[in-house]
Amino acid sequence: MIRVTVQAVGGMREYFPEPEFPVELPDGACLGDLLDRIDQRHGERLAGTVWNRKARRFRGPVVIKAGSRLLGNRDAPLQDALVVSLYKAVVGG
Amino acid sequence: MSEEIKGSTGRQLRIRLDGQTWRAEALDPEKVAKYLGGAGYGCRLLYDELAPGLDPLGPGNKLVFATGPLCSNAVPGGGSVELCFKSPLTGAWGESRAGSDFGPDLRRAGFDHLIVEGRSPGPVYVVIQDDQVSFRPADHLAGLTVGEKLDLIGKELPPGRFTVGAIGPAGERLVKFASVMFGDRAAGRCGAGAVMGAKNLLAVAVSGSRKQEPGNPEALRAAVLEAMATLKEHPASAAFRAHGTMGDYTGNDEKGDFPTRNWQANAWGKGAELFDRYEAENFVKPYPCYRGCPIACARKAQVASGAYATPLHGGAEYETMACFTAYVLNEDVDAAVHCGWLCNQYGLDTISAGAVIAFAMECAEKGLIPPELLDELDLAWGNAAVLPVLLGRIARREGLGDLLADGVRLAARRLGPEAAVAAVHVKGLEGPAHDGRSGKALALSYGTGNRGMCHIHPVEAMAWDSGKMDWGLQKYGLPDPNGVARWGEAGKAPAVKLLQDGLSLPDILCTCKFFMYAGITVDHWAQLYSALSGRPTTGADLLDVAERVYTLQRMFNLREGLTAADDQLPERALAVPASGPYQGEAACVVQDYPALLRDYYQARGWDPATGVPLEATLKRLQLV
Numbered sequence: 001m002i003r004v005t006v007q008a009v010g011g012m013r014e015y016f017p018e019p020e021f022p023v024e025l026p027d028g029a030c031l032g033d034l035l036d037r038i039d040q041r042h043g044e045r046l047a048g049t050v051w052n053r054k055a056r057r058f059r060g061p062v063v064i065k066a067g068s069r070l071l072g073n074r075d076a077p078l079q080d081a082l083v084v085s086l087y088k089a090v091v092g093g
Numbered sequence: 094m095s096e097e098i099k100g101s102t103g104r105q106l107r108i109r110l111d112g113q114t115w116r117a118e119a120l121d122p123e124k125v126a127k128y129l130g131g132a133g134y135g136c137r138l139l140y141d142e143l144a145p146g147l148d149p150l151g152p153g154n155k156l157v158f159a160t161g162p163l164c165s166n167a168v169p170g171g172g173s174v175e176l177c178f179k180s181p182l183t184g185a186w187g188e189s190r191a192g193s194d195f196g197p198d199l200r201r202a203g204f205d206h207l208i209v210e211g212r213s214p215g216p217v218y219v220v221i222q223d224d225q226v227s228f229r230p231a232d233h234l235a236g237l238t239v240g241e242k243l244d245l246i247g248k249e250l251p252p253g254r255f256t257v258g259a260i261g262p263a264g265e266r267l268v269k270f271a272s273v274m275f276g277d278r279a280a281g282r283c284g285a286g287a288v289m290g291a292k293n294l295l296a297v298a299v300s301g302s303r304k305q306e307p308g309n310p311e312a313l314r315a316a317v318l319e320a321m322a323t324l325k326e327h328p329a330s331a332a333f334r335a336h337g338t339m340g341d342y343t344g345n346d347e348k349g350d351f352p353t354r355n356w357q358a359n360a361w362g363k364g365a366e367l368f369d370r371y372e373a374e375n376f377v378k379p380y381p382c383y384r385g386c387p388i389a390c391a392r393k394a395q396v397a398s399g400a401y402a403t404p405l406h407g408g409a410e411y412e413t414m415a416c417f418t419a420y421v422l423n424e425d426v427d428a429a430v431h432c433g434w435l436c437n438q439y440g441l442d443t444i445s446a447g448a449v450i451a452f453a454m455e456c457a458e459k460g461l462i463p464p465e466l467l468d469e470l471d472l473a474w475g476n477a478a479v480l481p482v483l484l485g486r487i488a489r490r491e492g493l494g495d496l497l498a499d500g501v502r503l504a505a506r507r508l509g510p511e512a513a514v515a516a517v518h519v520k521g522l523e524g525p526a527h528d529g530r531s532g533k534a535l536a537l538s539y540g541t542g543n544r545g546m547c548h549i550h551p552v553e554a555m556a557w558d559s560g561k562m563d564w565g566l567q568k569y570g571l572p573d574p575n576g577v578a579r580w581g582e583a584g585k586a587p588a589v590k591l592l593q594d595g596l597s598l599p600d601i602l603c604t605c606k607f608f609m610y611a612g613i614t615v616d617h618w619a620q621l622y623s624a625l626s627g628r629p630t631t632g633a634d635l636l637d638v639a640e641r642v643y644t645l646q647r648m649f650n651l652r653e654g655l656t657a658a659d660d661q662l663p664e665r666a667l668a669v670p671a672s673g674p675y676q677g678e679a680a681c682v683v684q685d686y687p688a689l690l691r692d693y694y695q696a697r698g699w700d701p702a703t704g705v706p707l708e709a710t711l712k713r714l715q716l717v
Contacts, residue, residue, distance in 0.1 A: 011561060048365050049347050055373075059365060061332035061340035070331055089329035090560045091390070092553060092610050093338025093411035 002029060002080040006038070011088035012062065015050055016042065025078065031064065032056075032074030034084065050088065061089040098122050099308030100162050100625030101130075106204040106226065108219060110292055111152065111211040113228040120205060126628070127715060130161030130205060132188045132550075133601035133642040135177025138208070140645060145652045149181035149284075150267055150291040152212035158258070158297070159206045160196040161603025162625055165305065167313075169320045169613065170604035172197060172383020174258075174275070180283040181291075182269040182445070182500050183521035185650045185659075186543045187283035188550060188600065192382035192391070193275035195256040196603055201301025209294060216265075218246060218296035222253055223303065231295045236262055238438040239274045246296055253300040261440025263488040264290035268498040270445035270523075274437060277407030278382050278391070281442040283522065283544055308627020316620040320613055324387055327612035333390040334379050338411035342368045345411075346419070349675045350531030350555055352524065353419045354474065355451035356517045356665040358673035359528040359681065361419050370426045371414065377405060390607055394430050401431035401481075408433040415526030416447025417480060421454055428477035435481055439488035448523035449497040450483055452504065455515040461508050466493045517663045519546035520655065529666055530681040532559030532579040537589045537689050540660045543646040549606065551643070552596035554589055555579075556610075565614030566595045569636060580680045586692030594639040601642055602635075641714040644697070644706050648716070657704040660690060 007020040025033050035056055043053050052059040057074075064071040065085045066078075078084070098120060108115040128134045135157045147153040157177040165171040174196035180187030199207060202221050209219075216231035229249070234242045239261040246257055256275060264271035264286030271286025272279040280286075289295070307313040324330045332340055345351045346364025353361040375396060381389040394409035396402050409430055417429035436443045456462050457472035470493065471479055486494025496504050501523055505516035517524045522545025529536025532555030539546045556562045559579040563571055571591050572584070595615055599606040602618055615632035623630045650659070667686065669679050683689065694701045698710030711717040 048362075049343065052365075052369055054369070059368060060343050061329070061336050063328035063331045063335075065328065068326060072331070072335075087328035087332075088344070089332035089340070090556050090562055090610055091329065091333050091336060091338050091340040091411075092549070092556070092607050093341060 001025065002027060002078060004034065004078055004082045004084055006034070007083060007085045009085050009087050012050070012086045015046055029078050030074065031071050031076040031078060034078060035074065058086070061091045063087045063089060098125055099627040100305065101125060102200055102203050102205050102303070102305065104204050105206040105208060106221065107208045107210065108226065109211045110209065110213040110217065110294060113213070115226045117204070127638070128642060129601050129638055130164070131159050131175040131601045131603040132177060132597070133638060134161070134206065135159040135175060135188065136186065136642060136645050136649060139177055139179065140649050143179060146654075147179065149179045149184065150287060152292070154179050154288055154291070156209040156285065156288050156292070157206055158195070158199060159603070160200055161601060162622055163618065164196040164200060164603035166194070166197050166383065166385045168317065168604065168621055169324060169387060170599065170608040172386060173603045173605055174199070174280070175600055175603055176273060176280045176285045178283070178285055178288050179653070180544070181267070181287045182284040183545050185520050185545070185653055185655055186646045187285065188544055189273070189280035189282050189285045190550070190600060191273070191275045191278045191280040192386070192605055193256060193278050194383045195258055195275050195299060197383070198256045198299045198301055200305060201303050202299050203301060203303050207297070209292060212291065213293040216293050216295050218298065219294065220250065221297070221299045222251060223301055234295050235265060238262065239440050240438055242296060243276070246298060250298055255298045255300040257296055257298040259296035260286040260289045261438060261488070263440045265295070266488065266490045266498070267291055268441065268487060268490065269500050270442040272440050272442050274440055277437055279437065279442070282444065282547065282550075286440050307625045309624045312624035313621070316617070316624045320617050320621065321387065323612040323617065324608065329611040330388055333388045333607060333611065337379065337390045337392045337409070339368065339371065339376070339392065339409060339414060341411055342414065345415070345527070345531075348531045348559055349670070349681060350528050350559065351415065351419050352526055352528045353673055354422055355420060355455045355515060356524065356528070358670040358676065359530040360670070360673040360675050362674055363424060367418055367424065367426050371409065371430070375409060375426060375430045380407065382407075386605070388607060388611060396427045396430050399427060401425070401427040403431045403434045406434050406437065408437060412526050413443040416444050419526065420447045420451040421480065422475040423477045423480065424475065425477035428480055432480050432484060435484050439484065441484065441488060444525045445500065445523045446484060446487065448517065449487065449501055449504065450480060452501045452515050452517070453483070453493065453497060456508055456512050459511065461512050462493065466496060468492050514664050517665045519662065520659050522546050524663070524666065527553060527555060529555070529662070529683070530670065530675065531555045532557070533582055533683055533689075534558045534585050534589050534592065536662060536666065536683045536686070537585065537693055538593060539666065540662050540686070540690060541589070541693055543643065543650060550600060551593040554592050557588065557592060558585065562610070564595060564609050565616065566591055569595070569615070569632070582684060582689055586689055587696040589693060590696040594636050594643060597639045597643060598635055601639060641716060644710065644714055645716060647699070647706060651705060657690070657702070660704060662686060
């Protein structure tokens with residue numbers, strides 16, 4: 001098993017009960033597995049806002065980073081002790 | 094290039110359409126140093142050269158295609174051109190920016206600015222290629238869509254890489270919110286397209302081969318690298334590329350930043366559903382609006398088939414989509430995409446176009462439109478089918494379209510006093526798709542914006558008190574947004590003044606404001622400007638320029654007869670939302686606008702009762 005920490009940063013904080021929370025995943029897990037776990041825990045509550053349940057991804061300008069690395073692809077591999085940060089940008093207009 | 098003005102061509106091109114003459118003029122280094130470029134230099138020039146009270150659609154108006162010191166493909170955000178003019182829609186200061194290669198190409202042709210004067214006896218277009226300027230007959234282009242014009246002009250141009258700015262049928266018919274289109278990019282607001290149409294100038298094509306030498310090439314390289322590194326790290330860069338401005342569509346609905354049903358509410362509750370549909374069915378890919386843009390927030394979108402089939406085009410920005418959905422309660426996303434494309438082809442500002450249709454729907458509902466004007470149009474809320482029909486009539490000034498083509502302020506006057514409440518505007522400029530009931534800093538900026546009710550010239554102030562952005566301005570005194578209540582009012586006026594100054598800088602320097610959402614600050618701009626110009630300049634220096642420019646634009650408006658009465662918000666923007674998630678939420682409405690306005694005038698150094706800049710302020714800003 002691996003254990004990653006999800007951090008909701010800035011504007012994302014209001015969408016989660018805690019600013020950061022651990023998630024345990026099987027060895028070899030990738031971003032898609034993490035997103036599926038987020039859907040299980042929070043998907044129903046977030047469905048009308050930042051979470052697209054049908055597409056199983058965040059809706060709108062939510063950016064997922066691990067350090068300085070951008071995680072965009074569901075196949076992006078995750079490692080034990082990784083901190084995955086969720087940012088909600090303001091994209092103007 | 095002038096030895097005195099590094100990072101500048103040192104020249105501006107002045108063309109006179111009635112005599113088909115032109116001349117290159119040397120720039121005044123002192124003016125350039127005090128006003129820089131873009132909306133700053135443009136305002137100085139127009140303040141000095143326009144007679145007060147002139148007809149914006151008469152030959153005496155001038156249209157300035159202004160560039161600025163950071164207007165370069167090599168500078169992050171530097172693909173920009175700022176059109177400056179007296180607005181036919183408002184009768185006041187008009188400025189309108191487009192992301193485009195036009196600005197950098199004009200500088201490569203050897204000119205910082207293009208000034209268009211007079212009126213051609215017949216339709217013409219102008220070609221500028223390095224030092225050669227020609228006036229070409231354009232009778233064969235009259236009445237064509239923007240796309241058709243660009244195709245034909247492209248075939249007629251000499252060899253070289255050209256960028257073309259053109260008007261569509263709406264500009265030719267003097268629709269007061271006609272745009273100037275640079276491909277699919279619009280200088281949309283305030284009616285620059287009508288000013289060009291009134292001059293019988295259908296297009297301007299520019300190409301150039303000169304290189305600009307910066308004052309300090311090594312420093313420029315370092316400043317660009319630092320800016321690019323900042324952009325790469327900032328999450329907003331990736332978000333802009335992935336979603337464009339449409340990314341905020343759902344969040345704005347959620348936050349009550351989503352004017353709905355002609356501003357009768359500030360949220361709809363359909364944002365997520367419509368966004369998902371757009372993303373699945375209409376969005377195709379991102380693209381850069383100028384060569385080399387590292388953010389690429391522009392969208393290519395289409396409607397593959399059906400009643401609103403629309404070719405792949407640059408469009409589907411947030412404002413366009415919101416104005417053709419929430420404003421008019423249209424749930425057909427295909428129709429909204431199609432309307433955006435139609436506006437590009439007709440040369441219409443999508444915001445004002447959506448706004449006048451929403452106004453018409455409300456007036457029709459209330460029985461205020463005479464039957465002969467209504468002409469059996471079904472203006473029921475949410476009727477998608479009427480939208481493209483009415484856009485065509487507006488562009489051609491037919492029937493009801495002719496009434497709406499002059500904007501909501503005039504249309505309401507003609508329909509009678511009961512229509513006034515449906516006319517949501519400040520100074521005559523229709524409100525865009527951001528609601529001051531989401532964060533009150535925007536409400537104040539709406540009232541005091543020099544070009545009217547605008548969210549982006551100068552600033553989306555709700556992004557501070559509601560969205561918790563600071564654009565790096567805390568070091569200059571901006572309160573930490575995390576300590577500010579979005580619906581609070583006390584103490585916000587000085588913050589709005591600083592926000593307006595800071596976010597005016599891209600319009601003055603001629604860069605893209607969205608780079609400031611992705612980590613670029615006034616200090617980055619100062620670094621870049623110092624390197625380009627060879628003049629050591631700090632962020633504080635740039636903010637001083639911005640304050641000077643903002644006050645000069647104010648003076649322009651006062652000279653045109655505007656007063657503090659024109660700084661008021663429309664009744665609808667001060668009303669408790671009548672429906673939607675914020676229905677009945679009284680806290681979201683400004684409680685004491687007079688106090689906010691008075692505090693704002695004081696923060697600006699203007700008379701607190703009249704909003705007239707005080708003599709001491711004018712002296713401090715070197716405006717007298």
